[in-house]
Structure formats: C-alpha cells, structure tokens
Amino acid sequence: MAQAAIELIGINKSFGAVRANRDINLEVARGTIHGIVGENGAGKSTLMSILYGFYQADSGEIRVGGQPASIKTPNDAIALGIGMVHQHFMLVDNFSVLENVILGAESDALLKRSIAKARSELERLEREYGLEVDPDAIIEELPVGLQQRVEILKALYRGAEILILDEPTGVLTPAEADHLFRILKQLKEQGKTVVLITHKLREIMAITDTVSVMRQGTMVATRVTKETTVGELAELMVGRRVLLRVEKGEAEAGAVKLAVKNLTVKDQRGVTMVDDISFDLRAGEIVGIAGVAGNGQSELLEAISGIRHAVSGSVMLDGKPIDLTGKADPGELRDRGLAHVPEDRHHVGLVLAFEENENSILGYHDDERYLKGPLLDIDAIRNDAKDKIAKYDIRPADCRLKTANFSGGNQQKIVLAREMEQDPGVLIVGQPTRGVDVGAIEFIHKRLIAMRDQGKAVLVVSVELDEIRSLSDRILVMFAGRIVGERGPEATEGELGLLMAGVEQREAAQ
Amino acid sequence: MDFFIAIVQILDSTIRLSVPLLLACLAGLYSERAGVFDIGLEGKMLVGAFAGAAAASVLHSALLGLGTAILISVAFAMVHGFASITHRGNQIVSGVAINFIAAGSTIMLGQHWFQQGGRTPALAPGERFEAITWPGADALRDVPIIGPIYSELISGHSILVYFAFLMVPFAWWVLYRTRFGLRLRAVGENPAAVDTAGISVAWLRYRALICTGILTGVAGAYLSMVQNGGFVKDMTAGKGYIALAALIFAKWKPVNAMFACLLFGFLDALSIRLQGTPLPVIGKVPVQFMQALPYVLTVILLAGFIGKAIPPRAGGVPYVKER
Numbered sequence: 038m039a040q041a042a043i044e045l046i047g048i049n050k051s052f053g054a055v056r057a058n059r060d061i062n063l064e065v066a067r068g069t070i071h072g073i074v075g076e077n078g079a080g081k082s083t084l085m086s087i088l089y090g091f092y093q094a095d096s097g098e099i100r101v102g103g104q105p106a107s108i109k110t111p112n113d114a115i116a117l118g119i120g121m122v123h124q125h126f127m128l129v130d131n132f133s134v135l136e137n138v139i140l141g142a143e144s145d146a147l148l149k150r151s152i153a154k155a156r157s158e159l160e161r162l163e164r165e166y167g168l169e170v171d172p173d174a175i176i177e178e179l180p181v182g183l184q185q186r187v188e189i190l191k192a193l194y195r196g197a198e199i200l201i202l203d204e205p206t207g208v209l210t211p212a213e214a215d216h217l218f219r220i221l222k223q224l225k226e227q228g229k230t231v232v233l234i235t236h237k238l239r240e241i242m243a244i245t246d247t248v249s250v251m252r253q254g255t256m257v258a259t260r261v262t263k264e265t266t267v268g269e270l271a272e273l274m275v276g277r278r279v280l281l282r283v284e285k286g287e288a289e290a291g292a293v294k295l296a297v298k299n300l301t302v303k304d305q306r307g308v309t310m311v312d313d314i315s316f317d318l319r320a321g322e323i324v325g326i327a328g329v330a331g332n333g334q335s336e337l338l339e340a341i342s343g344i345r346h347a348v349s350g351s352v353m354l355d356g357k358p359i360d361l362t363g364k365a366d367p368g369e370l371r372d373r374g375l376a377h378v379p380e381d382r383h384h385v386g387l388v389l390a391f392e393e394n395e396n397s398i399l400g401y402h403d404d405e406r407y408l409k410g411p412l413l414d415i416d417a418i419r420n421d422a423k424d425k426i427a428k429y430d431i432r433p434a435d436c437r438l439k440t441a442n443f444s445g446g447n448q449q450k451i452v453l454a455r456e457m458e459q460d461p462g463v464l465i466v467g468q469p470t471r472g473v474d475v476g477a478i479e480f481i482h483k484r485l486i487a488m489r490d491q492g493k494a495v496l497v498v499s500v501e502l503d504e505i506r507s508l509s510d511r512i513l514v515m516f517a518g519r520i521v522g523e524r525g526p527e528a529t530e531g532e533l534g535l536l537m538a539g540v541e542q543r544e545a546a547q
Numbered sequence: 548m549d550f551f552i553a554i555v556q557i558l559d560s561t562i563r564l565s566v567p568l569l570l571a572c573l574a575g576l577y578s579e580r581a582g583v584f585d586i587g588l589e590g591k592m593l594v595g596a597f598a599g600a601a602a603a604s605v606l607h608s609a610l611l612g613l614g615t616a617i618l619i620s621v622a623f624a625m626v627h628g629f630a631s632i633t634h635r636g637n638q639i640v641s642g643v644a645i646n647f648i649a650a651g652s653t654i655m656l657g658q659h660w661f662q663q664g665g666r667t668p669a670l671a672p673g674e675r676f677e678a679i680t681w682p683g684a685d686a687l688r689d690v691p692i693i694g695p696i697y698s699e700l701i702s703g704h705s706i707l708v709y710f711a712f713l714m715v716p717f718a719w720w721v722l723y724r725t726r727f728g729l730r731l732r733a734v735g736e737n738p739a740a741v742d743t744a745g746i747s748v749a750w751l752r753y754r755a756l757i758c759t760g761i762l763t764g765v766a767g768a769y770l771s772m773v774q775n776g777g778f779v780k781d782m783t784a785g786k787g788y789i790a791l792a793a794l795i796f797a798k799w800k801p802v803n804a805m806f807a808c809l810l811f812g813f814l815d816a817l818s819i820r821l822q823g824t825p826l827p828v829i830g831k832v833p834v835q836f837m838q839a840l841p842y843v844l845t846v847i848l849l850a851g852f853i854g855k856a857i858p859p860r861a862g863g864v865p866y867v868k869e870r
Contacts, residue, residue, distance in 0.1 A: 091743070091868065112745030127740040129733045130860070140733050141744025143726040151726065191744075 041103065042067040042199050042230040043088065043119075048097035050083055057083040059254045061097070065199075065247075070221060070231040072241040072262070075251030075274055076474035078444055081234045082124070084251070085201050089121045090114040101199075115142075120192025124204040126184050130177040134170055134187050135159065138194050155194065162193050166223055182213035189220065200224060201232045206240060210329045211502065211534035218244045236274075236475070238267045239503075250274055275476045283482040286490070288510035291320035294463045294494035295341070295375075300350035300361075302336045310336040312518035313350070318463065323485065323495040325509030327502060329537050333518035334498045335380055338467045341496075342377040343370050354463065371400060376456035380467030380498070386452040389441040393431075394422035396440050397455050425454040430480065446470075446477035453481060463494045470504060482508055502530055502537075555695045557816050562700065563774065565812025566711045567592065567766045567783075571790035572797070572804045573711075573718050574762035578624075580722065580799055581755030582735035582861040586642030587627055588763055589787025590649030595620040595767020597653040600667040600778035601660065603674040612674065613707075613768045620764030623649070624756040632752045635865030646787075654780045665780040667771070675772045676705040705773045707765060714762065718801040731755055735859035738866040748866045763787075785842070792845040798856050814841045 041064050048061040057080045065071040075081045086092045088099065090108040099106050101117045108114050114121075128137050135152055138159060143151040156172060163169050168186045176184060185205060192200055202221075206214040221231050221244060233245060241248050242262060249259040250273040258273050272278055295318040302311035310333040318324050328334050339345035341352055343365025352359045354375055359365060367377075379385035387396050398407050398418055407418050422436035429450045431443070440448060449470070456464065469485065470478045485508060489495050499505050505512055506526055514522045514536040522536045571588045578585040598619035603612025623645055630641040654665040661667055681702035688698045722728040730751055734741045738748045770786075771778040789811055797803035818837035825831045 089743075110745060111743050115745050121743065123743065125739075127737070127743040129736045129740050131736060132733065136729060137740070140729060140740065141746045143729065146726050148724055148726060148729055 040067050041065065042101070043232075044098075044100040044103075045084070045088070046098040046100070048084065048087060048099075049095045050080075050087060050092060051095055056254050058087070058094070061251075061256050063249055063256060063259075065230060065232060067102075067230050068225060068228050069246040070225055070233060070244055072233045072235065072245035072248040073251060074234075074236060074238060074241055074248060074270060076236060076476070077446070077472060078253075078474070079251040079274070080254040081251050082203055085121065085203060085232065085234060088114065089119060089201065115195050115197075118196055118198035119201065120195060120197025120199070121201045122185065122188040122192060122203065122205060124207065126181075126188055128176045128184060128187060131175060133173050133175055134179075134190075135172045137176060137187055138172075138191050142195050158194060159190060162190055166193065166220060166227070168193075168220060181208045182210070182216065185209070185217065186220075197229070199230045199232065201234070203234045204236070205233070206235065206237065208330065210538055211530065212538050214240070238270050241270065242267060252276055271475060275474075277476075282507050283479065283486060285486045288322040288489065289492075290322040290510070291492060293317045294320050294355060295496070296351075296353040297341065298351045298353075300337070300340060300352065301348045302333070302340045302345060303348050304336065310518050311340065311347075314515075314518075314520055315350075316513060316520065318494045318496050320462070320494050321489060321492045322510045323489050323497055323508050325505035325512045326496070326498040326515055327505045327512055327533055327537060328500070328515035330500045332515045332537075334500075334515055335467070336518075337515070338377075338380065338465060338498055342375065342379075342465055343367060367400065368403065371459065371461075374462035376459055376461035376464050378452050378456050378464070378466040378469065380471070382448055382452050387440050387448060389439070391440055392437050393426075393440055393443065393451060394419045394436040396451055397422040397425055397436070399455065401455070401459060425451075425458060428458075429454040429484070444474075445472035446474045449473050449481065450477065453484065457484060457488060461493065463496070464488055465496045465498075467498045468501075469497060469499060470501065478504075502533055506530070506533070551692070552695060553820070555699050557813070557820050559699045560816040560819065561809060561813040562704065562708065563812075564815045565808045566708050567769050567774070567786050568790050568793060568811055569711045569805060569808040570714065570762050570766035570769065571787055572793045572808050573714050573801065574759040574766065575791055575794045576718060576799060576801060576804060577731070577755045577758040577762070578752075579794065579862055580735045580859055581731045581752050582738060582859055582864070582866075583628070583631060583752055583756060584638045584642065584863040585627065585756075585759060586639055586791065587623070587645035587649075587787075588759075588790055589783050589785065590642075590646035591620045591623045591760060591763035592767040592770065592787050593646075593649040593653055593781070593783045594623055595764040596771035596782055597657060597667070597767070597778045599764075599768035600670060600771035601657070603772055604668045604670055604777070607671070607674055609674055609676050609772060612772055613676075613765070616768035616772075617761050617764035620767060621757055621760030624760030624763070625753070628753050628756045631865060632749050632756075635867060638863050638865070650781060653778070657778065657780070667778040670772060670776045675776060676707055676769075678703045678705055679709075705769075707769045707773055710765065711769070712805070715801050715805045718804075722801065727754070732859075735861055738861050739868075742866070742868070752866075789841065789845055792849055795856050795858070796848050799859065811841050811844070814844055 043065045045061055045063040048058050050058040061084055073081050083092065087094045090111045090113050093109065099108055106117055135155055139151050139155045144154050145151045159172050168190055170183050170186050176187065205217060209217060224231055235241060245262045247259060248262050250257050250270060252274060298315045300311055300314045301309065304310050314337060326334055336345060340347045340361060343359055344363065346363030347361040352361060354373055359370065383389060388399065407414055419436050426434045426436060431447050431450045469481055473481065485495055497508055509526055512524045512526065512528060513520050514533060516537060516539040521539065524533065571592055575585055575588050595616040599612040599616030602615035603609055627641050627645055630636040631638040657665040657667060684698040684702035687694045722732060730741060730746055734748055734751050741751065742748050770782055775782065793807035793811055794804060797807040818840045821837050822834050
C-alpha cells in the first residue's frame with residue numbers, strides 16, 4: 038500500500054451530550070480517492086471539520102504525511118496542504134472569482150499586486166486541471182457547478198495536496214457531477230489525495246479506490262471499493278438490510294384528481310419560472326417531477342398549493358378551480374382534500390421552536406378533534422401526536438420535545454405524518470427525503486406508495502433522480518420552467534439526465 | 548449678488564454641519580461593512596464630545612482633547628465588540644445600551660467634575676481647533692465669485708473638516724484597494740468564508756470597530772471643540788441616527804456617504820437660514836417645522852425613495868460556527 042497521506046488515530050469529539058465521533062481510526066493512502074459514507078449525523082462532517090481545524094478533537098492524534106500534526110485552525114490545515122470544499126460553498130457571493138480565490142491568501146497588503154499574481158497562477162491551475170472559469174466573473178452570476186470549481190481552485194491555489202469534498206454532488210446535475218468526477222480523477226493522476234464525503238453510494242462505487250463507512254459516530258468498516266457492493270455498504274451504514282428500491286405493484290390510475298392547465302408563474306423579478314405547464318394527476322398514481330433545482334419546480338408546487346400567484350392558467354381540484362391569486366386560503370384547500378408537504382420544512386413546514394405535538398396539528402388546529410370549545414384540547418392533541426409518533430416511528434418518541442431537536446429525517450416524518458393522517462385525496466410532496474437518512478428514506482417511500490395504493494393521487498417533486506425513478510408511475514421532467522418530457526419509470530438515468538440538462542430541447546431548437 | 552453671497556453662506560454652513568454626520572457615517576460604514584450593526588454611533592459621538600472637551604479644558608490642549616475623545620470612543624466601541632462579537636449578543640441591544648450609558652454618564656460625570664449643569668467649562672482659544680486660513684484667502688476675498696468661494700467655502704475651516712473629507716477617498720481606498728478592505732467586506736458578506744480561509748472573524752471585526760471608534764471620537768471632538776466651545780448635554784441630538792440613515796441612503800459606499808451627508812447638512816443649513824424668514828406664497832413658517840425638515844427627509848428617504856438598498860448580508864448576525 039502506498040504511503041499514508043492522512044492518519045487519524047483514536048479521534049473523539051463530543052458536542053455536549055452528543056458523541057459525534059467515537060474512537061475513530063482512519064488511514065488514507067496518498068494519491069487515492071477515499072470515500073467516507075454514512076447517514077446524516079453519522080459524524081462524517083465533524084470528522085472532516087476536525088481534520089480541517091474547524092473543530093478541535095477532544096482526544097486523538099492526527100498525522101499528515103507520517104508526521105504528527107497539530108491542527109488548531111484552518112490556517113494550520115492549509116499550511117499542511119489540506120484543502121476543503123464545503124457542502125455549502127464558502128464563497129462571498131458578490132466578489133469576483135479572483136477575489137474569492139485570494140481571500141485569506143493575499144500575497145500583498147495591496148490588492149492590485151495580489152490580484153496580478155493570482156491571475157497568472159489561476160490560469161496555470163485552470164489549464165493544468167481542466168477547471169476553466171472566468172476569473173473576473175461574479176460568483177452569484179455563476180451556476181453552482183462553476184462555483185464549486187472556484188472552491189476547488191481556492192484549495193489548489195493554497196497549495197492543497199489533500200482535498201476534502203463534503204457532499205459535493207448534492208447541488209449538481211448528473212452531467213455536472215460527471216464533470217466533477219473527471220476533475221477528481223485528474224487530480225488523483227497528478228498525485229493529489231482526495232477524500233470524498235457522501236451518502237450517495239453510487240458515487241462511491243463510481244469513483245473511489247477505498248471506502249470507509251461511519252455509523253453513529255463510529256467507523257464501522259473500511260473496504261476496497263472494487264471488492265464491495267452497494268448492498269453491503271448500505272447495510273453497514275444503516276446496521277441492517279435496506280431495500281434500496283421499494284417494491285411496488287402496478288398503478289391503477291383512476292379519475293383525474295388534479296388538472297393543471299397552461300399554468301404560468303413569474304417570480305418577484307418578473308422572470309417566468311413556470312412556463313405554460315399542463316398535466317393531470319389521477320387517483321392511485323404517483324407522478325414524479327424531476328429536474329435540477331431552480332427550474333421552476335418550487336414555483337409550480339407553490340402555485341398548485343395556492344400560496345403563489347400564477348399569471349395565467351388554471352388548476353382544478355376534483356373539477357373545481359383553485360384560487361391562483363396567491364391568496365388562497367390554505368385551510369380551505371385542506372378541507373377540499375389537498376395536503377401539501379412543502380420542500381422547505383424548516384421555513385414552511387414546521388415551527389422549529391414549537392413542541393412536536395404542536396407541529397403535528399399545525400394547520401389543522403381548527404379541526405373539531407383538537408378543540409374543546411374555543412380552546413385547544415391539549416390532551417387530544419398529545420394523544421394524537423403519540424399515535425403518529427408510534428405509527429411513523431418518529432424518534433425520540435417524545436411529543437413534548439422541541440421540534441428543532443429532532444433530526445432532519447424525523448422532522449420530515451412529523452410533517453408527513455401530519456399531512457398523510459388527514460387522509461387527503463391529493464398529496465403534494467416537495468423533496469420528500471431531502472436531508473433524510475437511508476433508513477428513513479425507505480420508510481417514507483413505503484408510506485407514499487401505501488398512499489397510492491389506497492387510491493390517493495400523489496405528486497412528488499424531487500431533485501434526487503433515484504427517488505423519482507423508484508417512486509413514480511409517470512415521470513415529468515422540468516427544465517427552464519417547462520415540461521420537456523414525460524417518461525415511464527423504466528427510463529434510464531442517462532435519458533432523464535439529458536432531459537434535465539435541457540439537451541434534447543436545445544438540439545431540437547438548432 | 549446678495550443672493551450669491553447667501554448661497555455661499557448656506558453652502559459654507561452645509562460643510563460645517565455635515566462634518567459630524569460624515570465622520571459618523573464613515574464610522575458606521577467600517578463596522579457595518581464588517582457585519583456589525585452599530586446603532587451606538589450616537590453614544591460614541593457623545594462620549595467623544597464629552598471626553599474631548601473635558602480633557603482639552605483640563606489639559607489645556609486641543610490635541611490632547613482630540614486624543615482623549617478618540618481613546619474613550621474606541622473604548623466604547625470595544626464594549627460593543629465584546630458584547631456583540633465575543634459574546635454574540637444582540638447588536639441592536641448593545642448599541643442602544645451604549646447610547647443610554649453615554650447620555651447618562653456624560654451628564655453625571657460632567658456635573659460631578661465641573662458643577663456647570665452637565666456642561667464642561669468653555670474652551671479657551673488653543674484648547675479648541677481654530678479655523679485655518681488658506682494663503683491668499685483674505686486677499687482674494689473681494690474678487691467676485693471666486694473670492695467668496697475660496698475664502699468662505701474652501702478656506703477658513705478647522706483641520707477636522709479637512710480631515711473628514713479626506714477620510715472619504717481614504718475609506719474608499721481602504722475598502723477596495725487593500726487586503727484589509729477585501730477581508731472586511733468579505734466578513735460582512737459571509738463570515739464563514741473568511742473563517743474557512745484561515746482568518747479570524749472576531750479579530751477582523753474588532754479592527755473594523757476600532758476604525759469606527761476613531762471616527763466617532765473625531766466626530767464628537769468636532770462637535771464640542773469646533774462647532775461649540777465646550778460640551779453641552781445631549782449635544783449630538785440624533786446625529787448618530789441621521790448618520791445611520793445616510794449610510795443606508797448611501798448604500799454603504801463611501802463616496803455616496805459623502806453626498807448623503809452633504810444633503811442632510813444642506814437641509815440643516817437651509818432650515819437655520821430660513822428660520823423666521825417668510826417664504827414666498829406660504830408666508831411665515833414656524834421655526835419647529837424648519838428644524839424638523841432633516842428628520843422628515845430621513846423618514847421619507849428611508850421609507851423607500853432610495854430604491855433597494857442591499858445591506859451587507861451578514862449584517863446584524865453574530866457569527867457562530869456551524870455544527
């Protein structure tokens with residue numbers, strides 16, 4: 038085996054009572070791509086933050102290139118040749134690419150000279166690694182794929198030999214992700230060491246040389262990628278066997294429950310986000326809307342659920358129109374049997390400062406069941422919450438706990454339980470499993486399919502292609518506000534990826 | 548010609564009146580561009596004014612007065628930093644607290660030390676900053692047009708006035724041409740980016756607040772040692788808040804800030820000039836109405852006549868490392 042670039046020995050880290058890392062040992066060989074997988078909250082990001090000097094380990098030793106290293110600040114890490122590409126980019130949005138690259142690594146107290154020096158160095162790096170990006174472009178005007186390149190360039194500019202990438206593909210299209218992987222392979226060929234943190238097992242299989250699996254703060258296994266399988270890794274991650282693809286029977290589509298016709302929505306700036314979209318959603322089927330984030334899916338969801346103004350078009354729920362002025366009464370829509378699980382559970386779906394039981398009836402709090410005269414019937418609400426906790430396996434099973442203290446997956450289950458248990462005729466779900474663990478994903482998918490089998494109409498919007506393919510009976514692909522194609526669940530990833538990137542449309546236009 | 552002289556005089560007092568606003572506004576610019584909202588400009592100016600006048604009258608030196616004003620004002624800025632940067636307190640609450648402490652302590656200490664109802668003793672010449680007469684100003688005075696402009700507008704101000712206006716290109720140069728400025732702007736937009744680049748967010752913000760303290764100290768010294776011959780209680784009279792309004796109006800940019808402050812100063816000058824003068828058509832306007840004009844304008848401008856002002860994105864939010 039090649040010499041170790043990084044060795045972590047007996048790393049421990051606690052946040053209050055939570056032990057984020059327990060006695061972690063890890064060895065990453067120089068010039069390899071090493072994957073670290075694990076569910077959310079397994080401690081991957083904490084471990085890497087310790088390596089990058091963002092946190093201090095409570096105990097344990099770090100060796101870089103065989104030498105014991107003391108990494109107290111990101112500066113120490115940078116000096117040791119460790120660079121990190123964070124999940125949420127650490128870029129200043131209204132700065133240029135150059136300014137972002139030199140920030141913190143300026144060669145001179147005056148900017149002019151620093152920038153001149155950085156410009157030629159940046160050109161060299163861009164050529165060497167195929168990382169083309171305009172050095173004078175403003176970050177917020179760049180697509181996310183290019184912003185990520187800037188992050189990588191930042192690390193390389195600081196002389197990184199070891200590059201850590203935290204969930205790098207979450208925001209990328211399949212094509213952009215492929216490009217990223219080519220870049221990573223090139224980095225590896227140039228002798229750099231890459232550590233890739235992800236929860237997407239397919240990526241691990243595609244690009245890594247070795248892979249380590251974390252679960253609940255411990256390192257459970259390290260494997261040579263070629264000698265393992267997706268199934269084994271998933272099992273190691275969750276600690277039990279997982280169904281990666283939920284079994285489901287044929288859909289028995291019934292009457293049209295929701296009819297969207299020529300719907301057009303503009304955003305605050307007057308940009309058309311949803312462009313003349315029409316589709317039907319029938320009882321007993323799941324329709325999935327695929328697309329790269331920001332292609333109008335959010336606006337479509339909001340318009341259908343009556344919280345965003347639509348410029349033109351109509352949406353009929355059971356044959357009766359929905360008010361599209363953006364001022365629809367959500368309570369009325371709920372009464373008519375339309376339930377909505379919003380994309381952004383933190384800002385729209387939940388009040389994080391509330392107790393779990395309060396969130397579990399939010400929006401349905403005017404329901405007779407939860408009222409005693411003019412007052413809330415606290416006992417009824419809590420009993421109801423306890424039932425949902427049991428049925429949806431929400432953990433911890435404490436209906437008095439503040440919602441912010443639940444993990445992302447359990448928060449999502451709280452929202453889903455609330456909306457599904459109202460027995461709606463139509464369920465609209467945005468990003469059903471964003472930030473949710475593998476184990477919980479399986480559970481949520483099963484519940485959605487159960488809804489379908491009960492004859493409900495389900496509309497799922499997701500940026501996760503796997504999820505769309507696994508759940509949907511019909512797949513609609515959105516690009517630039519339009520539906521650019523409809524496919525069955527048997528459509529290949531490549532085919533959908535091309536549609537999502539708008540490739541077919543562009544070719545047709547030429 | 549009388550009209551011309553009147554205009555020159557109004558512009559002259561515009562300059563004098565906008566100086567404290569400009570200094571406070573630039574002070575706020577440093578801290579807010581670094582992501583620390585500072586509603587305590589008012590209080591820091593006030594303690595600066597008091598400390599400056601008190602020290603000048605006791606030590607019989609204008610320069611020592613100015614130095615003390617800066618020192619005390621910076622000390623208050625550090626209190627704001629300690630509360631809002633180190634302890635991640637609410638920046639508005641901390642700023643308001645500083646204003647209250649300033650208002651109370653200046654009167655109390657003033658009364659205790661000087662027994663003049665909260666005033667400091669009137670400053671003798673040499674204890675205050677005198678106007679500087681430029682070469683040839685007197686000789687040119689009678690030349691039409693150029694004469695009054697040169698001798699009234701350009702010449703005949705205290706050193707602090709020239710300092711204030713020089714601070715405008717200087718602030719621009721610091722912000723946009725130096726490493727410190729790049730980092731300062733970055734920390735006001737995305738402190739996490741600065742942190743991960745290996746720069747201390749707290750130290751950077753403290754340095755920005757030191758700049759703020761220096762400038763509010765000079766602003767205070769100007770009030771008590773140039774505009775007035777001593778400290779009078781509550782002599783800032785809301786200038787710190789108007790400076791904040793000007794800062795928003797200027798969209799946090801130095802050159803804009805100068806024009807915004809000149810506008811507010813102009814209105815102030817106009818309202819003084821027009822007091823008691825009957826206006827055509829309207830007739831005599833109550834003094835209070837004219838005095839209220841700059842404040843009315845502040846409200847109108849902030850209510851949306853300025854277009855969309857995008858504040859520094861991390862402004863007002865204490866930086867906490869994400870878990």
